[in-house]
Amino acid sequence: MNIQIDQPAGAQLAARFVQAAGAFTRHRLFTADMLVQFGASPVRVCIRDGAVVQMQTQLPPMCTWDFAVRASEHAWQEFWRATPAAGWHDIFALSKSGELEILGNLQPLMANLQYVKDLLATGREENP
Amino acid sequence: MSAELEPITGRYVHLDIAGRSCRVYFEEAGSGIPLVCLHTAGADSRQYRHLMCDEAVTSRFRVIAFDMPWHGKSYPPQGWQDTEYQLTTQQYVQTILAFCDALAVDRPALIGCSIGGRIVLELARLHAERFRALIGVEAADFQQPWYDTSWLHRGDVHGGEVCAALVSGLVAPQSPAVYRHETLWQYMQGGPGVFRGDLYFYRVDGDLRGRLDGIRTDVCPLYLLTGEYDFSCTPEDTLRTAASIPGAQVTIMRELGHFPMSENPQQFRGYLLPVLDAVASRSAAR
Numbered sequence: 165m166n167i168q169i170d171q172p173a174g175a176q177l178a179a180r181f182v183q184a185a186g187a188f189t190r191h192r193l194f195t196a197d198m199l200v201q202f203g204a205s206p207v208r209v210c211i212r213d214g215a216v217v218q219m220q221t222q223l224p225p226m227c228t229w230d231f232a233v234r235a236s237e238h239a240w241q242e243f244w245r246a247t248p249a250a251g252w253h254d255i256f257a258l259s260k261s262g263e264l265e266i267l268g269n270l271q272p273l274m275a276n277l278q279y280v281k282d283l284l285a286t287g288r289e290e291n292p
Numbered sequence: 293m294s295a296e297l298e299p300i301t302g303r304y305v306h307l308d309i310a311g312r313s314c315r316v317y318f319e320e321a322g323s324g325i326p327l328v329c330l331h332t333a334g335a336d337s338r339q340y341r342h343l344m345c346d347e348a349v350t351s352r353f354r355v356i357a358f359d360m361p362w363h364g365k366s367y368p369p370q371g372w373q374d375t376e377y378q379l380t381t382q383q384y385v386q387t388i389l390a391f392c393d394a395l396a397v398d399r400p401a402l403i404g405c406s407i408g409g410r411i412v413l414e415l416a417r418l419h420a421e422r423f424r425a426l427i428g429v430e431a432a433d434f435q436q437p438w439y440d441t442s443w444l445h446r447g448d449v450h451g452g453e454v455c456a457a458l459v460s461g462l463v464a465p466q467s468p469a470v471y472r473h474e475t476l477w478q479y480m481q482g483g484p485g486v487f488r489g490d491l492y493f494y495r496v497d498g499d500l501r502g503r504l505d506g507i508r509t510d511v512c513p514l515y516l517l518t519g520e521y522d523f524s525c526t527p528e529d530t531l532r533t534a535a536s537i538p539g540a541q542v543t544i545m546r547e548l549g550h551f552p553m554s555e556n557p558q559q560f561r562g563y564l565l566p567v568l569d570a571v572a573s574r575s576a577a578r
Contacts, residue, residue, distance in 0.1 A: 247465050250520045254461025257523040260438040275449045277457035 173237040174203030175221075177244075177287070181207055182219045184286040189215040190279055196272040199232035200284065202240050209283070216283070231268035233284065239263040246289040255284060300344045302365075307390045309361065309369075310383060316391065317365035318358035322350025325424070325575055326400035327568075328392060329357035330408030332430075332551060333494060334455055334487025335478040336364025339405070342557030348565060352572050353401070358391055362486050377489035381498045384411050389419065401571050403427040403564075406525065406550060407494050412514075413533070417504060420512035425571040427515045427564075430522050430550050432529035433500035433536070441495065445485040452480035455487045462550035464521035466559070475554045509539030513574065515567045516540055519548030 171179070181200065192214035200207045208229060210218040220227075235243070235258060242252035251257050258264035266273070273280055299321045307314045319337055321344035329340040337357035344355045359366040362377055388411065392400060401424050404412045409431025416426050439458060445451055456479035463472045479487065507514065514537060518530040527544045534542035545552060545563045552560035 250464075251523060253465050253521060254523065256438055256458065256461050260436070260523055270443075271448060274443045274454055277454055278460060281457060281460065 172203070172205070173241075174205030177202035177237060177240050178205040178207045178221050180244075181287045182221065185209070185216055185283055186219055187216070188283050188286060190282075192276065192279060194272070194276045194279055196231070196276070197229045198273075198280070199229040199234075199268075201232065201234040203237040214279070229268065231266065231270060231273045233264065233266055233280075235264040240287070244285075244287045244289060246291045248288075255281060298341075298345055299350065300341065304365075305358075305391070305394050307387070307394055309387050309390050312369040314361045314369050314387075315367055316358055316361060318356055318391070318395075319344065320354060320356040321345065322353050322355050324352045324354055325572060326395075326397035327353040327355045328388070328397065328400045328402045329355060329553075330388070330402070330404030330411065331357065331360070331363070332406035332408060333490035334363075334459075334482045335475075335551075335554075336360075336481075338364065338478055339475070339551065339554040343553055343561075343564075346557075346561060348561070349568060353568065354397075356395065356397070356400075360387060362483060362489070368483075377483075377485055378492040379407070379490050379497075381411070381414060381493060384493055384498075385414060385418070388415070389422070392422070399424045401425040401427065401568075403429060404431070405429040405553065406431075407490055407498075409516075409525070410494060410498050410500065413500050413504060413507075414498070416507045416509075416512060416514050416537075417500075420508050423512050424575060425513045425515065425567075427517065427567060428530075429517050429552055430519065430525040430530075431516050432518075432525045432533045433504060435494075435525050435529050437495055438524060441488050441491050444488040444491075451484050451487075452482060455479040455482060459550065462522060462524055463555045464519060464547050464549040466547040467549065467555040471555050471557065475551045478554070504533070504536050507537045507540075509537065513570070514540045515570075516542040517545055517552070517563055517567070518542075519545045519550060519552055521547070521549040524550055 194214050195212050198209045208220040300319050302319045331339045336359045340357040362368045409428035412426045412428035456476040516530050516534050518527050534540040
């Protein structure tokens with residue numbers, strides 16, 4: 165018997181992010197561990213000297229991170245549309261409307277903000 | 293000569309603002325009705341470069357854009373190194389009026405974006421008789437803050453980069469990449485603490501909620517244009533503001549964000565030209 169179990173939306177989004185951002189790199193002295201959460205599904209992104217070197221969807225016990233970005237599955241789906249609607253197009257637009265949370269030590273985030281914004285946008289659909 | 297020369301020319305003018313001498317850079321193009329242009333916080337007059345090269349505008353308007361002191365090619369006033377820059381409502385009004393007086397422009401039309409849009413409302417309130425039309429782009433009496441401005445000026449974060457990265461989300465996704473990145477480059481080039489100092493006016497000193505009674509749009513027409521992707525000055529902020537000003541004419545602009553004239557000049561002119569047509573018609577009828 166072949167039983168197919170659908171992945172929950174959060175896990176699907178996390179998998180999409182891992183695929184899209186796994187090779188992300190910029191010429192930048194930036195090292196941090198970031199947690200990105202899609203509903204209940206986490207991805208821990210390890211960045212070393214501007215390159216994503218590891219993405220974990222199964223977090224080990226006592227896992228630590230520098231800062232986290234968390235939003236619902238719906239918010240990420242809207243954010244990742246090829247042309248997002250107004251209000252869903254930027255992490256601070258989502259934060260202002262209460263759809264996204266930014267937590268932790270914000271210094272590495274703010275010192276590398278465009279890097280992180282570009283990294284988070286890698287999951288965006290392509291224009292047809 | 294075969295080189296492509298733009299019609300923009302730049303000069304410096306010396307202004308006395310609140311007893312301090314300021315050397316102010318401005319650019320202009322065109323002839324006709326003077327149209328004074330105010331840039332956004334933390335940026336400079338380059339935001340109006342497309343407007344100054346648009347013949348549909350410059351054939352009828354003398355477009356003049358200046359860099360506020362501390363911005364672009366205008367130095368801070370002498371002694372700046374011992375002060376913290378904080379733009380106040382009073383200073384901002386004085387600067388605009390001093391510039392218009394120095395150039396002896398007769399009842400100009402004026403367009404301002406973001407902080408320039410906010411000060412348009414103050415000019416409409418207190419100095420309507422000095423202008424033939426006021427155009428507030430991304431203008432409202434107040435906006436809810438969406439980040440802590442202390443991140444804009446501190447030792448462990450590059451000020452230019454964080455300013456640009458923050459405002460990058462205010463550019464509409466439809467805006468051409470070349471103009472998106474030009475707009476952000478302006479923010480990367482701002483002086484340390486200048487964007488933050490401008491936001492003192494925007495967030496602390498220039499709250500106009502409940503203070504817009506008595507604006508006479510019959511004396512000076514007021515036009516408000518806001519981009520749908522602006523989550524800083526939202527369409528709702530502008531509509532609320534317009535509702536409190538009898539006669540204010542408001543348009544919400546599709547596929548534009550917080551920097552319409554800079555981020556997507558082609559899309560913006562579709563909304564601005566009808567306003568300028570109305571300004572020109574009214575001027576011709578008087």
